[in-house]
Amino acid sequence: MPETRADxxxxxxxxxxxxxxxxxxFERHHRALFRYFLRLTGQREFSxxxxxxxxxxxxxxxxxxxxxxxxxxxMYQVARNAHLDGARKRKGESPFLEEQxxxxxxxxxxxxxxxxxxxxxxxxxRALAALPVEKRExxxxxxxxxxxxxQIADILACDxxxxxxxxxxxxxxxxxxxxxxxxxxxx
Amino acid sequence: xxxxxVKEHIADYLAGALSQTEAEELxxxxxxxxxxxxxxxxxxxxxxxxxxxxSEQLSAQPSAQLRPRFYESLEAYRHGLESxxxxxxxxxxxxxxxxxxxxxAALLVGGLAAGHWLGQGARGRAxxxxxxxxxxxxxxxxxxxxxxxxxxxxxxxxxxxSSRVDQSDTQVLAALLHAVNHDPNVNVRLAAVDALRKFAxxxxxxxxxxxxxxxxxxxxxxxxxxxxxxxxxxxxxxxxLTALERSPTVDxxxxxxxxxxxxxxx
Numbered sequence: 001m002p003e004t005r006a007d008x009x010x011x012x013x014x015x016x017x018x019x020x021x022x023x024x025x026f027e028r029h030h031r032a033l034f035r036y037f038l039r040l041t042g043q044r045e046f047s048x049x050x051x052x053x054x055x056x057x058x059x060x061x062x063x064x065x066x067x068x069x070x071x072x073x074x075m076y077q078v079a080r081n082a083h084l085d086g087a088r089k090r091k092g093e094s095p096f097l098e099e100q101x102x103x104x105x106x107x108x109x110x111x112x113x114x115x116x117x118x119x120x121x122x123x124x125x126r127a128l129a130a131l132p133v134e135k136r137e138x139x140x141x142x143x144x145x146x147x148x149x150x151q152i153a154d155i156l157a158c159d160x161x162x163x164x165x166x167x168x169x170x171x172x173x174x175x176x177x178x179x180x181x182x183x184x185x186x187x
Numbered sequence: 188x189x190x191x192x193v194k195e196h197i198a199d200y201l202a203g204a205l206s207q208t209e210a211e212e213l214x215x216x217x218x219x220x221x222x223x224x225x226x227x228x229x230x231x232x233x234x235x236x237x238x239x240x241x242s243e244q245l246s247a248q249p250s251a252q253l254r255p256r257f258y259e260s261l262e263a264y265r266h267g268l269e270s271x272x273x274x275x276x277x278x279x280x281x282x283x284x285x286x287x288x289x290x291x292a293a294l295l296v297g298g299l300a301a302g303h304w305l306g307q308g309a310r311g312r313a314x315x316x317x318x319x320x321x322x323x324x325x326x327x328x329x330x331x332x333x334x335x336x337x338x339x340x341x342x343x344x345x346x347x348x349s350s351r352v353d354q355s356d357t358q359v360l361a362a363l364l365h366a367v368n369h370d371p372n373v374n375v376r377l378a379a380v381d382a383l384r385k386f387a388x389x390x391x392x393x394x395x396x397x398x399x400x401x402x403x404x405x406x407x408x409x410x411x412x413x414x415x416x417x418x419x420x421x422x423x424x425x426x427x428l429t430a431l432e433r434s435p436t437v438d439x440x441x442x443x444x445x446x447x448x449x450x451x452x453x
Contacts (some may be wrong), residue, residue, distance in 0.1 A: 055260070121243070124240060125240065167198040
């Protein structure tokens with residue numbers, strides 16, 4: 001059974017009262033959810049709280065899960081709401097903290113190349129952090145969570161064409177911020 | 188293809204989701220429009236760099252606390268549901284006439300008396316047994332899940348958590364025996380030997396640890412195993428203890444302990 005279909009079946013069982021099956025869904029998806037939130041918020045502890053909140057919400061609102069509804073899309077819909085509510089509660093407390101992301105480990109032998117790449121990735125992280133959250137979310141879903149555009153359309157409740165246009169705008173905005181930062185650094 | 192149509196296709200271009208025809212049309216447009224070609228190249232570069240951030244992201248792991256927090260919450264949620272389950276047919280109770288009230292009073296008195304004499308009823312016992320089963324199942328899941336983790340500290344938590352499962356749980360017992368024999372971390376193996384004491388009466392434990400004794404490469408674990416075997420009065424381990432005592436490559440302290448073990452069991 002493909003994993004996605006197996007997830008759907010597991011969630012149906014949770015909805016019908018077999019709550020222990022949520023443990024399997026936790027083991028399969030909690031890391032991806034953690035990375036999703038970490039990319040959106042830049043804060044590890046907050047991201048873990050949000051993962052916890054997502055599973056709690058999925059338990060609490062399990063009766064809203066419908067047969068045939070892809071579990072992954074439903075989970076990310078719940079995750080978006082958890083993030084929106086969590087960010088609203090924390091408004092003004094702490095903005096995106098991109099410095100909390102880890103430095104990449106490079107296998108490049110040339111030290112100058114490693115340095116240049118680190119600088120570029122550092123700028124890209126800053127650019128991503130500076131992007132409005134709705135644009136950052138699109139790039140996180142499509143590039144980091146590796147979701148297909150039709151899945152993202154399900155999550156955002158819009159059509160696939162709209163998702164593609166928004167992805168274009170998001171990557172363009174990111175690119176502009178990145179090259180501006182790189183220009184500032186060079187000048 | 189026009190410049191506006193190119194923009195509509197860039198998301199698919201980046202994701203590698205263009206059809207053959209669309210890719211060819213895009214190439215034809217690029218051959219004539221330097222601006223679109225340049226923009227697409229710049230966006231592709233940013234997209235590729237995001238891919239490098241993605242690989243960086245894969246190394247980001249949640250802390251070791253997240254898993255136990257989840258399982259504890261899940262368990263608490265299930266308990267909460269159990270205790271909040273509504274009593275059946277409550278609504279109709281007030282619709283009864285005086286006969287109903289009389290019967291209910293009589294039943295209440297009778298029930299209290301019966302409860303007094305009989306303790307919990309069969310249904311209560313069944314409910315309690317069901318709840319205990321679920322709690323046990325959840326503890327088993329937590330233990331087995333932690334024992335499979337890559338981090339040694341999480342596996343140690345798993346060994347610690349095994350003390351909460353029933354001693355008849357063969358799956359947890361098998362996982363602990365596996366940890367004693369194969370875990371790469373000495374501390375986890377030592378903790379697993381200690382945790383096995385809870386399962387001491389289980390026949391699966393006896394007759395297994397003497398094999399483990401010979402396989403171990405850590406003197407500390409071997410010393411702990413000899414203590415355990417002697418406490419168990421496991422005479423089936425005599426050949427393994429003899430082999431250890433005579434082996435020229437075994438640690439001196441282990442040889443002495445093996446000799447002591449032989450004197451205790453013979």
